[in-house]
Amino acid sequence: MVRPYAVTGGRTEPADGEVLTLLTVLVATGRPLPTDDPARLAPEHHRLLGMCGRQMTLADLAADTALPLGVVRVLVADLTELGAITVVAQRSTDKQTGNVLQEILNGLRAL
């Protein structure tokens, strides 16, 4: 059994940057990781980066890796800082419109 925060080097707060909410969508940028400092990255970093080959929410990443949310938040912030992952901006106005609610209703009825 490995203590969850061992992979973050004991850090429980992400590095400064964008606030990562449960439904923040993340994606790999394709930018290569720096080769000069590979020891800094844990296998979990690489695993998360691989999962971000397609767009994923922070909550999905935590559930799929079975890592605590706080750990994933720290690791994702590391990868964002390195430019390997970026936040996919959601169009917040789009989320508020009746059209989206109607789409959700149609989708639920079709289930």
Add this chain to the structure above:
Amino acid sequence: MASARSDTHGGAAAVPAFTAHKILVAGGFGAGKTTLVGAISEVRPLQTEEALTTASIGLDDLTGVGRKTTTTVALDFGRITLGARIVLYLFGMPGQERFSFMWDELAYGALGAVILADVRRLGDCFPSVNYFETRRLPFVVAVNCFDDAPSYDPQEIRQALDLDPSNPLVLCDARDVASVKSVLITLVETIASRRSARPGPGRGRTAPPRSPASRLGQ
């Protein structure tokens, strides 16, 4: 959309492949939250950790032996893909007041909530009802009809909960996908009618200051 999917390596200007929407499933312990989320989606646990204290770490190694500094809370987490570009996420929200530290982050950005009620322990959902009323987040009370529970007139339950008429109360079977679907449809219809009746969230009635959502899982 296919074009959005293929653009996932597009760097800073990545096009959203989907929009993510959140619905909370609240209610007391044993009210059927896990069952409900599992009836309509593939439910997975989401591990969160919460620091109980931050002051003593590293200071008190001898006397602090066995001191627990974090508590683990597993939330039910379900994902429903609706069409090509919408994903609906269901988050189980533990309704006991001792979990209230995480309610703000869970509620942040949520469309609305389903509050599951068990008529044998109706009081268990009072904290959730109070919370969503105060936050003016739309909700539906879904009375989970357990086989061995006494049946009550929905109007009586409404009165017992002192529900505002704008919040529907429905009977449901949390095990049954059609029933859960119907609850979610009622909720989204409620959200839609509130938005069309009162454009611009945050207007009208008394709105308490929102505390920033930040604590969960740090």
